[in-house]
Amino acid sequence: MFDELKKLIKSESYFFLITPAFIWQVAFLVLPVLFIIILSLSSSQGLDLVRNYTLHNFSEVMSMSHVRIVMRSIMLASCTAIASLLLAYPVAYFLALYIKRYKFFFLFLLSVPFLINVLVQVYAWFFILEKNGLFNQVLFFLGLIKKPVNFLNSSFAVYLVMFHVYLPFMIMPLYSSLEKIDIKLIEASYDLGSSFRKTLLHIILPLSMPGIRVGFFLVYVVSFGEYVIPSLLGGMKLFFVGTLISEYFFIGKDWHLGAAFICLSWGMLFLSAMMYHWIFNKIMVQSKIIR
Amino acid sequence: MKLKINKYLLPLYVLSFCLFLYLPIMILMMYSFNEGGFPAEWQGLSLRWYYDLFESVEIWRAFKNSLIVAVGSACLSLSMGLMLVCGAKQLKKNIVFFFFSNILIPDIVIAVGMLSLFSYFMVPLGLITLVIGHTLLGLGFTIPVLKSRLDELDYRLVEASYDLGASSLYTFRYVILPFLYPAIVVSALMVLIVSFDDFVIAFFCSGSSAQTLSLYVFTMIRLGISPTVNALSTIMLLVSSFFILAISILQARLANYE
Amino acid sequence: MKSIKLENVTKKFGSDLILNNFNLEIPSGKFFALLGPSGCGKTTVLRMIAGFEEPDQGTVFLGDVDISHLPINQRRVNTVFQNYALFPHFDVFDNIAYSLRIKKIPSIEVNRRVEKMLKLFGLENLKHKSVHQISGGQQQRVAIARAIINEPDVLLLDEPLAALDLRLRERVLVELIELQEELGMTFIYVTHDQTEALTVADQMAIMGKDGRIEQVGTPKEIYEFPKSTMVAQFVGSTNILNGTLELERDNLYLRIDHANLVLVPMTGNWKELLDQKKVFLSIRPEKIELSKTPLMGFSNHVIGTVSAIIYHGRSTQYNIALANGSVMQVFEQNEEHFPKETIDYDDLVHIYWQKENSVLLKK
Numbered sequence: 004m005f006d007e008l009k010k011l012i013k014s015e016s017y018f019f020l021i022t023p024a025f026i027w028q029v030a031f032l033v034l035p036v037l038f039i040i041i042l043s044l045s046s047s048q049g050l051d052l053v054r055n056y057t058l059h060n061f062s063e064v065m066s067m068s069h070v071r072i073v074m075r076s077i078m079l080a081s082c083t084a085i086a087s088l089l090l091a092y093p094v095a096y097f098l099a100l101y102i103k104r105y106k107f108f109f110l111f112l113l114s115v116p117f118l119i120n121v122l123v124q125v126y127a128w129f130f131i132l133e134k135n136g137l138f139n140q141v142l143f144f145l146g147l148i149k150k151p152v153n154f155l156n157s158s159f160a161v162y163l164v165m166f167h168v169y170l171p172f173m174i175m176p177l178y179s180s181l182e183k184i185d186i187k188l189i190e191a192s193y194d195l196g197s198s199f200r201k202t203l204l205h206i207i208l209p210l211s212m213p214g215i216r217v218g219f220f221l222v223y224v225v226s227f228g229e230y231v232i233p234s235l236l237g238g239m240k241l242f243f244v245g246t247l248i249s250e251y252f253f254i255g256k257d258w259h260l261g262a263a264f265i266c267l268s269w270g271m272l273f274l275s276a277m278m279y280h281w282i283f284n285k286i287m288v289q290s291k292i293i294r
Numbered sequence: 295m296k297l298k299i300n301k302y303l304l305p306l307y308v309l310s311f312c313l314f315l316y317l318p319i320m321i322l323m324m325y326s327f328n329e330g331g332f333p334a335e336w337q338g339l340s341l342r343w344y345y346d347l348f349e350s351v352e353i354w355r356a357f358k359n360s361l362i363v364a365v366g367s368a369c370l371s372l373s374m375g376l377m378l379v380c381g382a383k384q385l386k387k388n389i390v391f392f393f394f395s396n397i398l399i400p401d402i403v404i405a406v407g408m409l410s411l412f413s414y415f416m417v418p419l420g421l422i423t424l425v426i427g428h429t430l431l432g433l434g435f436t437i438p439v440l441k442s443r444l445d446e447l448d449y450r451l452v453e454a455s456y457d458l459g460a461s462s463l464y465t466f467r468y469v470i471l472p473f474l475y476p477a478i479v480v481s482a483l484m485v486l487i488v489s490f491d492d493f494v495i496a497f498f499c500s501g502s503s504a505q506t507l508s509l510y511v512f513t514m515i516r517l518g519i520s521p522t523v524n525a526l527s528t529i530m531l532l533v534s535s536f537f538i539l540a541i542s543i544l545q546a547r548l549a550n551y552e
Numbered sequence: 553m554k555s556i557k558l559e560n561v562t563k564k565f566g567s568d569l570i571l572n573n574f575n576l577e578i579p580s581g582k583f584f585a586l587l588g589p590s591g592c593g594k595t596t597v598l599r600m601i602a603g604f605e606e607p608d609q610g611t612v613f614l615g616d617v618d619i620s621h622l623p624i625n626q627r628r629v630n631t632v633f634q635n636y637a638l639f640p641h642f643d644v645f646d647n648i649a650y651s652l653r654i655k656k657i658p659s660i661e662v663n664r665r666v667e668k669m670l671k672l673f674g675l676e677n678l679k680h681k682s683v684h685q686i687s688g689g690q691q692q693r694v695a696i697a698r699a700i701i702n703e704p705d706v707l708l709l710d711e712p713l714a715a716l717d718l719r720l721r722e723r724v725l726v727e728l729i730e731l732q733e734e735l736g737m738t739f740i741y742v743t744h745d746q747t748e749a750l751t752v753a754d755q756m757a758i759m760g761k762d763g764r765i766e767q768v769g770t771p772k773e774i775y776e777f778p779k780s781t782m783v784a785q786f787v788g789s790t791n792i793l794n795g796t797l798e799l800e801r802d803n804l805y806l807r808i809d810h811a812n813l814v815l816v817p818m819t820g821n822w823k824e825l826l827d828q829k830k831v832f833l834s835i836r837p838e839k840i841e842l843s844k845t846p847l848m849g850f851s852n853h854v855i856g857t858v859s860a861i862i863y864h865g866r867s868t869q870y871n872i873a874l875a876n877g878s879v880m881q882v883f884e885q886n887e888e889h890f891p892k893e894t895i896d897y898d899d900l901v902h903i904y905w906q907k908e909n910s911v912l913l914k915k
Contacts, residue, residue, distance in 0.1 A: 017381045017384040017385050018381070018385070019381075020377040020378065020380055020381030020384075021377065021378045021381035021382055021385070021389065023374045023377060023378070024374040024375060024377065024378035024393070024433060024437070025378070025389075025392075027374060027429065027430065027433065028392065028393060028396075028430070028433065031408060031411075031426055031427070031429075031430045032395070032396065032399070032404065032407075032430055034407075034411055035404065035406075035407025035408045035410065035411045036399070036403070036407050038407055038410050038411050038414070039403070039406065039407050039410060042410055090311070093304060093307055093308070094307075094308050094311050096304075097304055097305070097307075097308045101304060101305075107542065107546055110542060111538065111539060111542045112312060113312070113315070114538050114542065115534065115535050115538055116315045116316070116319070118487050118491065118534050118537070118538055119319065119491075119530075119531055119534050120490070120491040120493075120508060120511070120527075120530055120534070121491065121493060122493055122508055122511045122512055122515065123319075123322070123511065123527040123530055123531060124318060124319070125515070126322065126511065126515055126523065126524075126527055127318030127319050127321060127322040127527070128318050129515070130318065130321045130322060130325060131317070131318055131321060137321060167314070167315070167318070170315065171315070224398065224400070225398075225400060227400070228400030228401070228402045228403065230402050230493075230494050230497075231493055231494070231512075235512075235515060235516075245402055248402060248406060249402075249497075252406055252409065252498070253498075258410060261406070262406075262410070265403060265406065269403070448637070450633055450635065450637040451637050451639060451640075453604055453624070453631075453633075453637070454631070454633060454637040454639075455639075455650070456603075456623075456624040456625045457602060457603075457604075457624055457625070457629075457630055457631045457699075458625075458630060458650055458651035458654065458698070458699070458702070459625045459626075459651050459654050459655070459702065460625055460650075460651075460654045461625060461654075464654055468650075469639060472641045473641065
């Protein structure tokens with residue numbers, strides 16, 4: 004009988020192996036998310052959903068002012084994603100297909116900004132954007148301005164620093180997708196008489212599409228919920244999704260509204276992502292990249 | 295494929311790109327050695343702020359907390375991740391996808407969710423809740439990295455080990471684990487970096503007691519610039535770079551292993 | 553040393569029936585080869601003996617013991633894998649020492665036995681080299697050393713020469729034969745290359761594509777007296793003629809068509825084959841004589857024209873087109889630099905063979 008028990012434990016032991024991580028995941032990821040949904044559907048009377056659920060939070064949250072804030076974040080995320088896509092692509096191309104040696108060195112160089120603390124980066128931008136900072140000094144030197152301008156606490160600052168911080172995010176997916184392209188395909192294209200421009204458009208771009216999509220959506224989705232940069236550089240008046248959530252949960256203390264706002268925002272994010280997905284497909288079909 | 299016409303266009307572009315990426319940081323580092331600090335003019339080279347840094351009690355406390363949280367979450371997420379990956383391999387089930395959401399779900403949503411959960415169950419916020427949150431993030435790194443490395447293991451090596459008479463445990467210790475070492479180190483380093491850099495989860499879930507390094511920097515920025523933060527930032531930068539260098543070397547070695 | 557027996561083994565992979573009521577006996581202490589085309593299931597048989605697969609039905613015996621469901625690491629059966637499966641993070645010494653260290657044998661003893669093995673295989677200088685740094689042939693020797701150091705009852709070799717080049721292969725084959733003789737261990741060698749099998753085996757078995765054993769015997773028996781056309785054609789080349797048998801007075805003939813009659817030997821089960829609609833005759837190309845001028849003293853004689861000449865160095869192969877459209881292959885050894893007779897394309901030639909050198913087959 005003891006042997007039977009040993010056998011049972013051995014065969015079930017693999018289940019034991021995967022349970023800790025699972026429990027952790029459910030308890031600290033799934034549950035909190037569920038909790039937020041529950042919060043959004045209840046009011047301060049209590050969390051008993053069966054008897055006491057309400058859509059009041061949602062109706063309050065779907066006001067023009069809230070939607071405007073979400074749209075602002077969508078705008079920010081879109082611009083960040085598109086701009087970083089356009090500007091990172093040549094760099095990824097350089098890394099994957101242009102240089103043969105020192106790849107390691109360049110990869111290292113381009114990974115470092117990626118893992119530097121966001122706060123440190125924002126802090127660094129203070130030096131450039133504030134009244135006596137670099138920007139002002141250069142513009143003054145070029146004679147474009149007469150008085151120092153405070154670039155901080157503005158949309159401009161937020162957009163600029165978002166772009167700066169998320170640029171490295173874009174490089175990795177693009178690079179890994181470009182790297183996978185079989186170089187013989189490109190050689191074949193040249194061999195058959197195609198120019199660089201045509202090869203880029205018809206061979207390299209389509210083949211790197213997976214990387215483009217991954218990079219775009221990665222930056223888009225992650226930058227949407229950004230808190231630090233808008234909070235430190237946007238000033239008191241400019242609200243984005245991240246900063247508004249923080250308002251609700253820390254300052255306003257109305258967690259139910261906050262939760263509803265989270266659901267609203269991410270619902271809209273999801274819809275916009277679907278739209279982008281549709282646009283991507285449309286572009287690819289239009290240019291006959293896929294049939 | 296090199297262009298004939300604009301031979302220097304691309305390299306030049308990449309160069310300016312790198313300059314743009316590094317510009318703020320360079321300036322920051324420069325000012326950390328400045329006698330007068332920010333926003334004053336350049337007053338000469340000095341390590342004054344670094345001395346101040348070393349003497350600041352709060353910074354050491356914040357550093358200690360960050361360290362505890364980082365090491366704690368790294369250990370937890372590594373051990374749980376290792377167990378999960380090995381168990382999943384034996385059960386031949388593809389559960390790894392379940393853990394991809396850890397990185398995709400915005401940290402603010404996780405932070406807020408955990409905050410509500412902890413408050414509802416009256417769990418006191420502090421270092422422990424931080425470790426919990428960072429471990430969650432950590433799982434999102436350790437599991438994919440370990441899994442992809444484990445997938446590269448030639449299963450015939452495991453078969454050979456059994457064939458020669460080894461037990462499962464012996465095989466794990468002497469064949470599988472050595473193979474996984476690079477991935478273990480890489481994912482541990484990643485979790486350490488992510489934990490040190492994290493701000494949002496710390497901001498929402500650490501309550502008033504636990505100060506981490508990121509939180510300290512945030513407070514300093516909010517309150518007004520102290521030049522010691524420059525020195526701190528420079529050090530953090532250098533340490534991050536060192537870690538990244540370690541990761542890159544290891545990943546290059548991983549590729550050449552066979 | 554032990555023998556191996558598979559009794560009524562059935563094995564399925566999903567919906568593929570690989571082995572169906574499979575039976576095979578492998579004698580102890582001999583060099584046994586299992587030969588068959590790719591995909592016939594021979595590797596499955598090997599893996600079942602080693603323990604990587606278990607039979608769905610039937611039994612696997614090691615000696616008298618039923619090992620069908622015994623875990624891999626408890627069987628005293630070791631495998632030399634096709635790609636060697638050497639542990640990349642251990643050096644040569646540690647690879648060989650692996651199975652001893654598992655048993656917690658004291659390191660003095662381990663060192664002694666590993667040194668002995670290194671000496672046996674000529675690997676002393678490579679003791680501390682990593683497995684990437686040594687050549688393919690050396691890797692293979694390490695793999696073999698690693699597998700025999702703990703003196704298993706049976707050694708399994710899964711197409712061990714596949715990764716080596718031709719020159720090396722011949723040398724390694726001879727070394728394997730010597731090793732087996734010296735150790736007296738049961739070797740089971742699985743391959744799809746018939747030359748390898750013929751060279752090393754004391755006893756061999758041919759497996760057909762359907763997963764059945766076609767024939768078991770010594771290499772000579774299998775080559776000279778195949779029991780089916782599959783065996784005859786898989787092991788070496790042969791000419792297969794078919795027709796019906798006719799008995800006339802004391803002679804047995806194979807009627808190929810209305811014009812052609814061929815003398816066949818009255819051996820084996822020829823009586824049963826008399827009623828068969830179709831029987832087959834196998835004549836090995838080297839058993840056929842080729843001549844431009846007529847010769848005497850042969851039981852069978854056919855005339856044809858040379859349609860192809862293929863030079864093999866040691867021998868030359870001639871394809872002869874016969875009047876009825878079929879083609880026969882003939883091997884002539886190149887015994888002389890300047891042969892008396894030069895045979896050219898489209899030459900009319902006579903081919904002869906003795907009836908005793910052909911084999912009657914049922915299928």
